[in-house]
Amino acid sequence: MFNQARRTSEKETRSTTRIKKPMDKEITLKNANGNWQTLTTLKWEQRKPYTPNNEKEIKSEIPGKIVRMFEASKAGHTVKKGTPLLEIEAMKMVNTIASPIDGKIQKVSVREGEEVGKSELLISFE
Amino acid sequence: MDNEQLEQLRDKIALGGGLAAIDKQHAAGKLTARERIDALLDKGSFEELDQFAVHQEHNFGMSEKELPGDGVVTGTGTINGRPVGIFAQDFTVMGGSLGLTHARKITKMMDLAVKLGMPIIGINDSGGARIQAGVDSQAGYGEIFMRNALYSGVVPQLSVILGPCAGGAAYSPSLTDLVFVVEGISKMFVTGPNVIKAVLGEEISQEDLGGAKTLAEISGNAHFYATDEKKCFNQIRQLLSYLPQNNREEPQKTTAKEPTEPQRISSIIPSDHKRPYDVRDIIRCISDNSEFFEVHEMWAKNIVTGFGRIDGRSVGFVANQPLYLAGVLDCDASNKASRFVLLCDTYNIPIVTLEDMPGCLPGVEQEHAGVIRNGAKMLYAYSVATVPKITVILRKAYGGGYVAMNSKHLGADLVYSWPNAEIAVMGPEAAAKIIFKKDISEAADPQAVLAEKVKEYSETVANPLVAAGKGYIDAIIAPEQTREALKKALKLCSTKHEERPKKKHGLPPA
Numbered sequence: 001m002f003n004q005a006r007r008t009s010e011k012e013t014r015s016t017t018r019i020k021k022p023m024d025k026e027i028t029l030k031n032a033n034g035n036w037q038t039l040t041t042l043k044w045e046q047r048k049p050y051t052p053n054n055e056k057e058i059k060s061e062i063p064g065k066i067v068r069m070f071e072a073s074k075a076g077h078t079v080k081k082g083t084p085l086l087e088i089e090a091m092k093m094v095n096t097i098a099s100p101i102d103g104k105i106q107k108v109s110v111r112e113g114e115e116v117g118k119s120e121l122l123i124s125f126e
Numbered sequence: 127m128d129n130e131q132l133e134q135l136r137d138k139i140a141l142g143g144g145l146a147a148i149d150k151q152h153a154a155g156k157l158t159a160r161e162r163i164d165a166l167l168d169k170g171s172f173e174e175l176d177q178f179a180v181h182q183e184h185n186f187g188m189s190e191k192e193l194p195g196d197g198v199v200t201g202t203g204t205i206n207g208r209p210v211g212i213f214a215q216d217f218t219v220m221g222g223s224l225g226l227t228h229a230r231k232i233t234k235m236m237d238l239a240v241k242l243g244m245p246i247i248g249i250n251d252s253g254g255a256r257i258q259a260g261v262d263s264q265a266g267y268g269e270i271f272m273r274n275a276l277y278s279g280v281v282p283q284l285s286v287i288l289g290p291c292a293g294g295a296a297y298s299p300s301l302t303d304l305v306f307v308v309e310g311i312s313k314m315f316v317t318g319p320n321v322i323k324a325v326l327g328e329e330i331s332q333e334d335l336g337g338a339k340t341l342a343e344i345s346g347n348a349h350f351y352a353t354d355e356k357k358c359f360n361q362i363r364q365l366l367s368y369l370p371q372n373n374r375e376e377p378q379k380t381t382a383k384e385p386t387e388p389q390r391i392s393s394i395i396p397s398d399h400k401r402p403y404d405v406r407d408i409i410r411c412i413s414d415n416s417e418f419f420e421v422h423e424m425w426a427k428n429i430v431t432g433f434g435r436i437d438g439r440s441v442g443f444v445a446n447q448p449l450y451l452a453g454v455l456d457c458d459a460s461n462k463a464s465r466f467v468l469l470c471d472t473y474n475i476p477i478v479t480l481e482d483m484p485g486c487l488p489g490v491e492q493e494h495a496g497v498i499r500n501g502a503k504m505l506y507a508y509s510v511a512t513v514p515k516i517t518v519i520l521r522k523a524y525g526g527g528y529v530a531m532n533s534k535h536l537g538a539d540l541v542y543s544w545p546n547a548e549i550a551v552m553g554p555e556a557a558a559k560i561i562f563k564k565d566i567s568e569a570a571d572p573q574a575v576l577a578e579k580v581k582e583y584s585e586t587v588a589n590p591l592v593a594a595g596k597g598y599i600d601a602i603i604a605p606e607q608t609r610e611a612l613k614k615a616l617k618l619c620s621t622k623h624e625e626r627p628k629k630k631h632g633l634p635p636a
Contacts (some may be wrong), residue, residue: 030324036495052334061451062452088244090452090455091453091484091485091487092401092452092524092553093400093401093448093452093453095402117487
């Protein structure tokens with residue numbers, strides 16, 4: 001049971017009577033109402049920190065296979081927004097990925113025939 | 127008190143926090159509470175309630191303060207000639223903060239609206255709890271939340287976020303049926319960027335954390351996104367035209383207009399079944415006047431939900447969208463569609479389901495995010511809904527997704543299929559690899575045998591005849607017959623009556 005959250009003051013040194021399992025991690029959370037000592041959950045431990053959306057990177061939105069690379073998708077090429085760059089097949093469907101911006105391609109990180117995971121970097125722009 | 131004095135008092139109250147505060151509100155690109163009400167409601171229809179209400183806080187110098195209307199304007203009016211109850215928080219009065227009178231004005235209006243059976247619209251623009259009101263402010267929020275919950279499914283409740291709506295205040299909109307946001311104006315979060323930075327050290331702007339776009343596209347807290355307040359009010363007026371006044375009524379019927387390009391319907395789906403298309407084009411070939419009013423347009427785009435009309439009747443469309451993520455059912459899509467199905471059911475709006483789905487999205491992320499319990503919401507919603515439920519299988523109907531998309535097995539009233547549909551427990555390639563595993567591995571040319579077995583499987587199973595032969599599909603129709611078929615089906619279903627076993631309430635998967 002997760003019932004041991006407790007406010008700590010600087011003076012307070014009394015040890016807790018909580019039953020702590022070996023895998024439990026204790027952290028101190030600060031908020032407007034003071035500091036709280038508490039245990040974390042597995043999901044909390046594994047959470048991903050926030051990263052702002054970067055429109056200079058095309059990432060795979062779905063796990064799938066790169067079935068076609070278009071001529072335009074080569075490092076150094078300048079492409080217009082909407083130019084088809086590659087095709088990814090996922091879930092019995094072929095989707096064309098087009099350039100989200102006008103820009104110069106810095107790196108193409110995948111090849112035709114390659115399997116990609118979700119959020120994998122495909123193409124980055126300068 | 128003579129008339130003149132009364133008028134003077136009214137004028138003073140109508141100015142809210144005063145001219146300087148109104149200028150500040152305008153400078154921020156926002157209308158005032160009263161301007162918003164006037165812009166949204168039919169001209170001159172607003173009747174204010176509790177204009178003279180006074181605040182109830184006395185500590186911390188509050189006794190000396192005057193707070194016109196206690197920071198909220200409430201009343202009734204009409205939209206498209208039909209009555210609504212409305213409140214608009216007045217940011218010019220102490221930041222629209224919520225004290226006890228403010229909350230009680232809102233709950234009083236809500237009680238009246240439910241008794242009279244009319245929709246409730248809340249315009250939120252508030253700094254949050256009035257600290258000086260102490261626990262009374264928490265009490266006020268709680269009293270609003272309880273009514274949001276109890277009146278859910280009785281009268282439509284709409285929330286319009288036109289300013290900050292932070293902390294506990296953010297929960298009221300989430301308890302209502304539909305939430306509207308406006309670019310650059312709406313801000314909604316439980317803990318703001320400052321708190322996040324102090325506690326976790328993560329930096330994020332207000333806009334990225336809970337601005338209009340984030341709410342509409344990433345979190346899905348908002349159903350409708352507009353670029354300015356006027357457009358937002360037009361969305362509200364249009365939305366209400368599809369809904370009845372309350373759960374005892376049917377939506378209003380209008381005069382039917384034919385779609386603009388109905389003949390396009392047979393050429394939208396590419397001949398290569400691995401190619402995507404925009405399913406909204408198909409909806410626009412079916413709906414009256416080709417109108418489709420999308421709900422949650424920006425969130426979980428792999429499923430499309432929204433309102434339209436067929437033969438003048440209001441209809442809720444649910445359609446897989448091959449254009450995004452191949453149209454798979456994932457956690458967000460299931461949440462979006464199942465909530466929409468329940469929304470239609472509660473307000474007596476028939477549901478038309480257009481199916482083209484390859485199954486559920488495989489992956490660790492989805493499994494760990496609870497795709498089982500989230501996907502189950504689809505099964506739950508379609509099963510419990512008693513409004514007319516009609517399905518058209520456009521192309522793919524694979525796996526559990528076939529069952530989930532309002533199949534006959536979940537109680538669909540009528541299920542149609544287009545002639546080229548593929549209805550099977552899994553895709554031909556995956557199925558052939560399992561059924562003919564031995565034949566393929568022992569063959570001299572495994573690829574050739576696989577191709578042959580895929581073809582065999584497709585021909586024997588992945589077509590509508592098998593399901594039609596078992597009665598799981600009622601009729602196979604050509605694409606161009608779809609609108610006519612739906613018109614007839616909806617007419618047939620208009621006298622539908624289905625009872626469910628009596629219970630307190632069900633337990634939808636969470």
